[in-house]
Amino acid sequence: MSLESGNPQISYTRSTSEQIFDYLRDEIIRMDLLPGEKIPENLLAEKFGVSRTPVRAALAELSSNGFVEIRPQRGTFVTKLSINLILEARFIREALEVAVVSHVAENQPPGIIEKCEQVFAEQSESAKAGDPLKFQRLDDKFHSVLADATGFGRVSKVIEAEKAHMDRLRNLSLQEFEGQYDHVLEQHRVIITAIKSGSGTSAKNAMETHMRDVFAILSVAPEKHPDYFY
Amino acid sequence: MSLESGNPQISYTRSTSEQIFDYLRDEIIRMDLLPGEKIPENLLAEKFGVSRTPVRAALAELSSNGFVEIRPQRGTFVTKLSINLILEARFIREALEVAVVSHVAENQPPGIIEKCEQVFAEQSESAKAGDPLKFQRLDDKFHSVLADATGFGRVSKVIEAEKAHMDRLRNLSLQEFEGQYDHVLEQHRVIITAIKSGSGTSAKNAMETHMRDVFAILSVAPEKHPDYFY
DNA sequence: CGTTTCGTTTTTATATGCAAAATTGTTTTA
DNA sequence: TAAAACAATTTTGCATATAAAAACGAAACG
Numbered sequence: 345m346s347l348e349s350g351n352p353q354i355s356y357t358r359s360t361s362e363q364i365f366d367y368l369r370d371e372i373i374r375m376d377l378l379p380g381e382k383i384p385e386n387l388l389a390e391k392f393g394v395s396r397t398p399v400r401a402a403l404a405e406l407s408s409n410g411f412v413e414i415r416p417q418r419g420t421f422v423t424k425l426s427i428n429l430i431l432e433a434r435f436i437r438e439a440l441e442v443a444v445v446s447h448v449a450e451n452q453p454p455g456i457i458e459k460c461e462q463v464f465a466e467q468s469e470s471a472k473a474g475d476p477l478k479f480q481r482l483d484d485k486f487h488s489v490l491a492d493a494t495g496f497g498r499v500s501k502v503i504e505a506e507k508a509h510m511d512r513l514r515n516l517s518l519q520e521f522e523g524q525y526d527h528v529l530e531q532h533r534v535i536i537t538a539i540k541s542g543s544g545t546s547a548k549n550a551m552e553t554h555m556r557d558v559f560a561i562l563s564v565a566p567e568k569h570p571d572y573f574y
Numbered sequence: 575m576s577l578e579s580g581n582p583q584i585s586y587t588r589s590t591s592e593q594i595f596d597y598l599r600d601e602i603i604r605m606d607l608l609p610g611e612k613i614p615e616n617l618l619a620e621k622f623g624v625s626r627t628p629v630r631a632a633l634a635e636l637s638s639n640g641f642v643e644i645r646p647q648r649g650t651f652v653t654k655l656s657i658n659l660i661l662e663a664r665f666i667r668e669a670l671e672v673a674v675v676s677h678v679a680e681n682q683p684p685g686i687i688e689k690c691e692q693v694f695a696e697q698s699e700s701a702k703a704g705d706p707l708k709f710q711r712l713d714d715k716f717h718s719v720l721a722d723a724t725g726f727g728r729v730s731k732v733i734e735a736e737k738a739h740m741d742r743l744r745n746l747s748l749q750e751f752e753g754q755y756d757h758v759l760e761q762h763r764v765i766i767t768a769i770k771s772g773s774g775t776s777a778k779n780a781m782e783t784h785m786r787d788v789f790a791i792l793s794v795a796p797e798k799h800p801d802y803f804y
Numbered sequence: 805c806g807t808t809t810c811g812t813t814t815t816t817a818t819a820t821g822c823a824a825a826a827t828t829g830t831t832t833t834a
Numbered sequence: 835t836a837a838a839a840c841a842a843t844t845t846t847g848c849a850t851a852t853a854a855a856a857a858c859g860a861a862a863c864g
Contacts, residue, residue, distance in 0.1 A: 359646065359817070384845065395819040400846085404631055408638055410728070416589065417825040417846050432726035435677075436670065443669035496662040498640070502732060589847070614815065625849040630816085647816050647855040 361398035364388070365405050372411045372422055373508050374477075375515045379424040379572035383412065409505055426574040430513055430562055433506040438555040440503050444491050445535060445551045446544035453493045460536050463489055467532070471525040476518055479525060480511060486532055510558055516569060517561045527557070591628035594618070595635050602641045602652055603738050604707075605745045609654040609802040613642065639735055656804040660743055660792055663736040668785040670733050674721050675765060675781045676774035683723045690766050693719055697762070701755040709755060710741060716762055740788055746799060747791045757787070 368388075371377045385403065389396045403420055406412045410429075414420045423429075448456060463486045470478040484504065491500035531554040538547035566573045598618075601607045615633065619626045633650055636642045640659075644650050653659075678686060693716045700708040714734065721730035761784040768777035796803045 361817085386845075396846090397818050397820090401631075401634060401817095404634060405638060408635060414846080415826095417844095418827080419845060428725070432728050435673065435724065435726050436729060436732060439669045439673035440666065442673075443665065447665075494665065495658070496665050498662050499666060502666060591847085616815075626816095627848050627850090631847095644816080645856095647814095648857080649815065 359398070360392075360394050361401035361405075364392060364394075364399055364402035368402060368406055369409070369411060369508070372406075373511050373515065375512060377422050379422050379512075381422045382419050383422065384419060410509065424574045425509070425513060425516075425565075425572055427562060427566060429509060430558060433509045434555055434558055437503055437506045437510070438552060440499060440506075441487065441490075441551050441555060442548045444494055444499060444503075445539060445547040448490055448493050449539045449542055449547035450544045452539075452542060453495075456489070456493045457536065457540060459489050459493075460486065460532075460539070464529070464532055464536065468529060471529060480515075483528065513558065513561055513565055516572065517565050524557075528554075531557075589628070590622075590624050591631035591635075594622060594624075594629055594632035598632060598636055599639070599641060599738070602636075603741050603745065605742060607652050609652050609742075611652045612649050613652065614649060640739065654804045655739070655743060655746075655795075655802055657792060657796060659739055660788060663739045664785055664788055667733055667736045667740070668782060670729060670736075671717065671720075671781050671785060672778045674724055674729060674733075675769060675777040678720055678723050679769045679772055679777035680774045682769075682772060683725075686719075686723045687766065687770060689719050689723075690716065690762075690769070694759070694762055694766065698759055701759060710745075713758065743788065743791055743795060746802065747795050754787075758784075761787070 368377065368383075377383065383403075385396045385399050388399045388403075392399065403412055403414060407414045407420075411423060412420050413423050463482055467479060467482040467486065470482055484507065487503060487507065488500040491503055531550070535547065535550045535554065538550045541547075598607065598613075607613065613633075615626045615629050618629045618633075622629065633642055633644065637644045637650075640653060642650050643653050693712055697709060697712040697716065700712055714737065717733060717737065718730040721733055761780070765777065765780045765784065768780045771777075
């Protein structure tokens, strides 16, 4: 949904700015708000039916997460993608995810296998049902279940933040990569098996392979959508 | 410096909220603003001679970096330390720093050895001169030089954010750990040597050792300063 | 004495207004 | 025509005012 259409409801259970943050973050990741697009504060305020103050707070937070770029006295824009941005995200994610699965494989926190299997099952279903949004949400879940099993809550926060940028790229190329569902699922299966085995090294290798997949998309997306890249 | 004293100057080259952010972040890391301390917006606004708006923006950013906790309609407080917070920071840092030195050792970006040696030399001097603030700033530098050598700018951002929490702990115990200067320098020396050798594995090992040092402090600080911990 | 109630104070959340910087389009000028 | 100057518009940064929620303290009450 672009800025012109729709009138999202603001509820009263959470702060206005939080809701606006979530809403915009979602639209940016879904590539509904496109890279480079201008999003003026007053337009957003009007769209949500609130003042500019909570909108500003939301935009500031989005900026600190790398989703928008605030150019003082010029405007606020959805950040463009860049090859370096994606490689950066992959580097950070790989470092953390590898450390996570190694840790999990070696410490075997109780119930972790069951949780992974559970998410895996649901994700398989959503793949069969052809529901890409649900699939992606469960993909987030799979990785956050692993990260949270370390007992370090901020780890999954950092991973999610980086994953978001990779997801933007992925959503840009959803059509071309429909067949990737099975591929992703197979890799998750390998990761689970490695954790079961208790071998930190094989868990590490499985995750490294998983992280490298983004390259397939990265090799075609920039020339196919040059406007969305720096 | 606590909230009652001092009148920091606000310049006009950067935005007001950015300057306030930097100022407060520094005071929190230096343990000048103590864990659990309340920092009301209006007091800060008065202290800086500005309105509450930029103060709010700065506090929001500090909150997203984990330095303060905003309890709606209740108040804003400097976050307390916790053993888990520190272990978390160490986990994230270790994962990233290890990936960084491995990458650097294996790719040998031009000039990296020289830059490290340079920082090392300066840091040795500041240790001799007994300047803990400068020592710490150069410690940041050492790690960010390495991280930036990967070409992925956000890596050093994430590392710095986590390092900040470990530094808070370290600054809490500066007196007891005066002798650590030489220890840190020796470890940096080992890391540089490992990078020179081009062996990702030995670089990794050296960095892992370096990261583990926080435990010495962590084993005494919580009981010595129970008020500052959850 | 302990508890509840109620008004006061404190503090954040949001709305609104104004100022300053940058952009844009038009007009003027050589 | 091309360039420069200028005015109008857009847009963010900051200040101020109001609202609402929570905390606090004193008084009333059992």
